[in-house]
Amino acid sequence: MTAAGRGAESVWDYPRPPVVRSARGRLVEVRFGGRVVASSTHGVRVLETSHPPVFYLPPADIATELLAPAEGVSFCEWKGRACYWDLRVGSRWAVQAAWSYPQPLPGNRELSGMLAFYPERVDLCTVDGEAVRAQEGDFYGGWITGEITGPFKGGPGTVGW
Secondary structure: OOOOOOOOHHHOOOOOOOEEEEEOOEEEEEEOOOEEEEEEEOOEEEOOOOOOOOOOOOOOHHHHHHEEEEEEEEEEEEEEEEEEEEEEEOOOOEEEEEEOOOOOOOHHHHEEEOOOEEEOOEEEEEEEEOOOEOOOOOOOOOEOOOOEEEEOOOOOOOOOO
C-alpha cells in the first residue's frame, strides 16, 4: 500500500466493497463542446480500493437534453446493472460519455438516478476548479485529483489487483 501524503487520501485506504460518500459543497463540473454540461455541488463520490473516486451527479444539475441512451450495459457486483449515455453538443458526439445505475443494488441506493462521466470522453472535468486526470484504461472512469494518491488500478498490468 502507498501511504497518503499530508492532506491526501490513498486509494488503498478506500474500502472494498465500495462506499458512497457525499461530495456536497464541492463544485464538480463537466465541459464538452464549449458547454458546461454538468455543474453541481450536490454530488456523491464512490470510493473503492485501488480506484480513484468516481463522482456521480444528480440529473437536475446536468443538461440531460444533451444525453441520449447508448448501446451497451455492464454489471457491477456491488452497484448492479449500469446503462450508458451518449453526449451530443452541436455536431460533436461522445459515445458512452456517461453511465448510471437506474436500479442500484441495496447498499448503493444513493446512486439511483445519478450520472457519472468518463473524464477521458469529455473535454474537461473539474473538482473545485482543479482539472481532473482520467484513470487509465477504458472502463473504470475514476477522477484523479491532487488530493488522492495511488497506484491506481486500470492501467496495463493491473488487471489482477
